[in-house]
Amino acid sequence: MTSTSISTxxxxxxxxxxxxxxAESVSLGYGGRDIVKxxxxxxxxxxxxxxxxxxxxxxxxxxxGFSRMLRPRTGRIRLGERDVARFGSREFARTVGLLxxxxxxxxxxxxxxxxxxxxxxxxxxxxxxxxDDDAAVAWALEATHTxxxxxxxxxxLSGGQRQRVWVAMALAQETEVLLLDEPTxxxxxxxxxxxxxxxxxxxxxxxxxxxLVLHELNLAARCADHLVAMKDGRIACSGDPxxxxxxxxxxxxxxxxxxxxxxxxxxxxxVVPSPRRDEA
Numbered sequence: 001m002t003s004t005s006i007s008t009x010x011x012x013x014x015x016x017x018x019x020x021x022x023a024e025s026v027s028l029g030y031g032g033r034d035i036v037k038x039x040x041x042x043x044x045x046x047x048x049x050x051x052x053x054x055x056x057x058x059x060x061x062x063x064x065g066f067s068r069m070l071r072p073r074t075g076r077i078r079l080g081e082r083d084v085a086r087f088g089s090r091e092f093a094r095t096v097g098l099l100x101x102x103x104x105x106x107x108x109x110x111x112x113x114x115x116x117x118x119x120x121x122x123x124x125x126x127x128x129x130x131x132d133d134d135a136a137v138a139w140a141l142e143a144t145h146t147x148x149x150x151x152x153x154x155x156x157l158s159g160g161q162r163q164r165v166w167v168a169m170a171l172a173q174e175t176e177v178l179l180l181d182e183p184t185x186x187x188x189x190x191x192x193x194x195x196x197x198x199x200x201x202x203x204x205x206x207x208x209x210x211x212l213v214l215h216e217l218n219l220a221a222r223c224a225d226h227l228v229a230m231k232d233g234r235i236a237c238s239g240d241p242x243x244x245x246x247x248x249x250x251x252x253x254x255x256x257x258x259x260x261x262x263x264x265x266x267x268x269x270x271v272v273p274s275p276r277r278d279e280a
Contacts, residue, residue, distance in 0.1 A: 019045060019079050019080035019095070019176065019177070019209075020042060020043070020044075020045045020078075020079075020080060021042070021043040021045070021066060021077070021078070021079055021177060021209065021211070022040075022041070022042040022043065022077070022078045023039050023040055023041055023042075023062070023065070023066075023075065023076075023077050023078075024040050024075050024076050024077075024078060025038055025039075025040055025074060025075035025076075026038070026039050026040070026065060026072045026074065026075035026076065026077060027039070027072060027073045027074040027075060028058070028061050028062065028064070028065045028070050028072055028073065029061070029073060030061075034073065034233065035058045035061040035233050036058045036061050036062050036065065036233045036234075037232075037233040037234055038074065038075070038234075039062070039075075039233070039234060039235060040075070041228065041235050041238060043066075043209065043211055043226075044209075044225065044226050045209050046203070046207040046208075046209055047203065047209065047210070047225040047226055048199065048200060048203050048210040048212070048223055048224045048225050048226070049209075049210065049211045049212070049224060049225070049226040049227070049228060050211075050212045050213075050214045050220040050223065050224035050226075050227055050228070051063070051211065051212070051213045051214070051227075051228045051230060052213075052214060052215070052217060052220050052227060052228070052229050052230070052244075052253075053229055053230035053231055053236070053253060053254075054231065054253065054254055054255075057230040057231050057232060057233065058230055058232075058233040058234075059181075059213045059230055060101050060181050060182075060213060061233075062230070063098075063179050063181050063211065063213055064100075065077055066084075066096075066179055066211065067096065067098040067100075067179050068084050068085070068087075068092065068096075069098075069100070071085070079095065079096070079177070084096075090121045093120070093121035093173070093175075094121045094122065094173075094175065095175055095176050095177060096175055096176075096177045096178075096179065097118070097170045097171075097173040097174075097175035097177070097178045097179065098170065098178075098179045098180075098181075099166055099167060099169075099170045099178075099179070099180040099181060099183055100181055101181040101182050101185075101213075103166050105154040105155070105162075107155070108153060108155075109153065109154055110150065110151055110152060110153055110154065111141075111146060111149045111150050111151070111152050111153075111154060111157070111165050111168075112137070112141075112150040112151065114154055114165060114166075114169055115137050115140055115141060115146075115165065115168045115169045115172050116129065116133070116137050116172070117169060118136070118137070118140065118168075118169040118170060118171070118172030118173040118174075119133040119136060119137065119172055119173070121173065136172045136174055137172050139171075139172075140168040140169070140171040140172040141168055143168070143171060143198055144164045144165070144167050144168040144171070144195070144198070145164065145194075146161070146164050146165050146168055149161060149165065158186075159185075159186030160186045160187050160188065160191060162186070163183070163184075163185055163186045163187055164187070164191070164195070167180070167183055167195060171202070175208070176207075176208060176209065177208070177209040177210075177211070178199075178202075178208055178209070178210050178211070179211045180199070180210070180211070180212045180213070181213045182213050182214065182215065183195060183196075183199075183212060184196065184214065184216070184219065192216070192219060193219070193222075196212075196219060196222070196223040197223070199212070199223065200223050212224070217245060217250075217271045218270055218271055220241070221241040221245055221268045221269050221270070221271070222267070222268055224241060225240075226238065226239065226240070227239065227240070227241050227244040227245065228244075229244050229249060229253050230253075231252075231253045236249070236252065236253045237249055237253070241268050241269055242262065242268065242269050245260055245269040245271060246260060247259065247260055250271065256271075256273060257273070257274040258271050258272055258273045258274055259271075259272045259274065260272070
């Protein structure tokens with residue numbers, strides 16, 4: 001598969017100084033239970049951050065807090081110098097884009113219509129799409145290899161096709177910060193690599209701050225400048241992938257016995273689980 005250059009649509013909304021995202025003593029949860037507990041950390045502006053950790057540790061809950069889908073029980077989430085709660089809806093949507101873990105498309109909607117919804121923050125309720133809107137949608141479709149699907153109902157797509165279309169909608173939004181919760185779900189390995197490489201190129205060319213929840217540790221190490229490892233609703237460790245993906249940290253965070261190789265070919269650490277030992 002050939003990678004798609006992101007220069008097809010010039011980044012008219014490119015930003016050189018993306019605002020810093022930070023959680024300050026934040027607790028998040030559902031019902032009577034806290035999932036994220038008194039957490040404070042900063043997301044490096046203009047870089048690619050991957051959040052990793054075992055199932056149920058709070059990765060998606062944290063992303064929901066950053067996207068304003070979940071209000072903190074304590075503390076605050078800050079974008080630049082402002083509490084995210086103080087942004088207007090359209091202003092926030094022009095700054096922060098989100099691909100949730102389980103997005104739902106309206107019945108009967110086509111791919112072209114769904115991706116064009118990424119331009120909602122830039123249009124009035126009854127206004128027609130502008131030349132910039134059309135260019136952003138065309139670029140996002142091309143970048144995600146979904147141009148040929150434009151008139152297809154979303155309900156008729158395979159899981160992998162549907163995921164790429166949702167990513168296209170998030171890209172069409174052209175925000176300074178992009179939050180993606182398991183964006184490689186349903187994609188085969190080649191498409192996973194292609195998509196993550198696209199996001200890295202977008203980061204490098206526009207300075208877009210990327211925050212991705214990922215399960216595949218080697219892909220996280222391959223694409224991210226900064227790793228955040230979570231366990232039991234807290235930050236277990238964070239930093240450069242080489243600092244985070246150590247044998248000791250993998251054991252403490254995941255309960256995983258693995259070797260970590262530093263590969264020049266992979267341009268970063270490679271996690272190799274130890275062979276299974278069958279007991280007699």
